[in-house]
Amino acid sequence: MPPETAKPTGTRGAVGTAVPAAPDHAAPEGPGAVAAAVAGARVAAEWWAGLGFAGRRRALLAWKRTLAGRIEELAAQIRAETGKPHGDAVLEVMLAVEHLDWAAKHARTVLRRRRVPSGLLAANQAASVGYEPLGVIGVIGPWNYPVYTPLGSISYALAAGNAVVFKPSEHTPGVGRWLADRWAEAVPGPAVLQAVTGGGETGAALCRAGVDKLAFTGSTATGRKVMAACAETLTPVVVEAGGKDALIVAADADLDAAARAAAFGGFGNAGQTCAGVERVYVERSAYEPFLTRLGELAKETRPGDEPDARYGPMTTPTQAAVVAAHIADAIAKGGRAVVGGPASVRPPYVDPVVLAEVPEDSLAVTEETFGPTLVVNPVRDLDEAVERANASRYGLAASVFTGSGRTAAVLAGRLRAGAVSVNAVLGFAAVPALPFGGVGDSGFGRIHGADGLREFARPKSVTxxxxxxxIDLLRLDRRPAALERASRLFKLRHARG
Incomplete structure (x- = not known):
């Protein structure tokens, strides 16, 4: 932890300025370590905010270079804790670094103070708005994407001038420690980024530790608990929770491309992708051809522990049971297994499962499965597809496949989701300028892009x-004649048009 009072030394770090003596960055564990971490972050936040946009940019880009230069090492750590294939781990780091780079380079443009119009009544006032750091941000990360997802909050919070206390998932603590250690190497000085490891008790302690904002990614049920804990101290939260994301396939779509995308979105990362694909709605005339193509892809896909496997195991020991329950419920209610079935669940692996004609009230349609299963149902037209897609209480992401640009635009506008990909899945994930977040049970608030930077900043207005x-109206001895003239001008401006 950084000392309570840090005295500058002659050491010069990546930011090119004098920094206090470097503290011990070993990751503490358990709820008892949280209060000390937040206290240390208060000291670090003041120093970090004082560097300004240029100093913080230099530091963040130094960290970026460290992550990029040691990508194989970080990918190996991800693979060791999640079981995902090497290539998937490398891709995850690449995406995270792109977001880090964007946040570092665009923070000043998005958050700097700028003039705004004053309006007629305040024409004598020069008005401006700028964004200031909140202070200390708590980040609770997930295990399915232990680098990409939390860095979507960490990178933008740091770029906005905040210190961060990061609690990685208890299933991926080594990744969290690795990230904090590499920060300490790249940016000597107060611990602007700290990792505190542990289970749910550690997360609850972080919620109650008096951070200025908390960003959580995880299940909807846990998100509610996080909100309740944060409410005790009126701590604002960003919640990125579950998803039951739908893909709509129009009759005029490229069915080969749509099937490949559905397979990637549904089976990739063992289906453990909150913004992937779990439901597919296909116009009836294209239904059987699409189902045939998807079935062929599913049959040739197998999980494994090899570095080049298509996907890996279920990361948590309980998830396979959830997948099995959803498959069983779908079949019991009248759905049919086109590929796989109950025998596909062989912990820790689950083979691809394609379920067809599944009733809309089954668990496989209503609840987040978070496994390599796809429900594919026919619809009479695109209106019914949108209606079914929007019937979910979740609203994180959606996808549309169609040969018509006009149809795509209309459907994207009608879908109740935070992000929509057209003729692709997860297209938004690689675009740092785009905000990401959901509606309904998928949460609220945004990470990434300009909205993600502002999410971790406080607007301040100055006149x-x-x-x-x-015509001076802002005085106690306001003259009636002044108010009369102002009223005439007001009516000329607002009552005639």
Missing amino acids: RQRFAAP
Whole structure:
């Protein structure tokens, strides 16, 4: 932890400025370590905010270079804790680094103070708005994407001028420690980024530790608990929770491309992708051809522990049971297994499962499965597809496949989701300028892009009187004649158009 009072030394770090003596960055464990971490972050936050946009950019880009230069090492750590294939781990780091780079380079443009119009009544005032750091941000990360997802909050919070206390998932603590250690190497000085490891008790302690905002990614049920804990101290939260994301396939779509995308979105990362694909709605005339193509892809896909496997195991020991329950419920209610079935669940692996004509009230349609299963149902037209897609209480992401640009635009506008990909799945994930977040049980708030930077900043408005008001109404001894003239001008401006 950084000392309570840090004295500058002659050491010069990546930011090119004098920094206090470097503290011990070993990751503490358990709820008892949280209070000390947040206290240390308060000291670090003041130093970090004082560097300004240029200093923080230099530091963040130094960290970026460290992550990029040691990508194989980080990918190996991800693979060791999640079981995902090497290539998937490398891709995850690549995506995370792109977001880090964007946040570092665009923070000043998005958050700097700028003039805004004053309006007629305040024409004598120069008005501006700028964004200031909140202070200390708590981040609770997930295990399915232990680098990409939490860095979507960490990178933007740091770029906005905040210190961060990060609690990685208890299933991926080594990844969290690795990230904090590499920060300490790249940016000597107060511990602007700290990792505190542990289970749910550690997360609850972080919620109650008095951070200025908390960003959580995880299940909807846990998200509610996080909100309740944060409510005790009126700590604002960003919640990225579950998803039951739908893919709509129009009759005029490229069915080969749609099937490949559905397979990637549904089976990739063993289906453990909150913004992937779990439901597919296909116009009836294209239904059987699409189902045939998807079935062929599913049959040739197998999980394994090899570095080049298509996907790996269920990361948590309980998830396979959830997948099995959803498959059994879908079949019991009248759905049919086109590929796989109950025998596909062989912990820790689950083979691809394609379920067809599944009733809309089954668990496989209503609840987040978070496994390599796809429900594929026919619809009479695109209106019914949108209606079914929007019937979910979740609203994180959606996808549309169609040969018509106009149809795509209309459907994207009608879908109740935070992000929509057209003729692709997860297209938004690689675009740092785009905000990401959901509606309904998928949470609220946004990470990534300009909205993600502002999510971790406090707007401050400033006005400066440039000259005396021609008609001065902001005084106790306001003259009736002044109000009469102002009223005439008001009606000319607002009552005639």
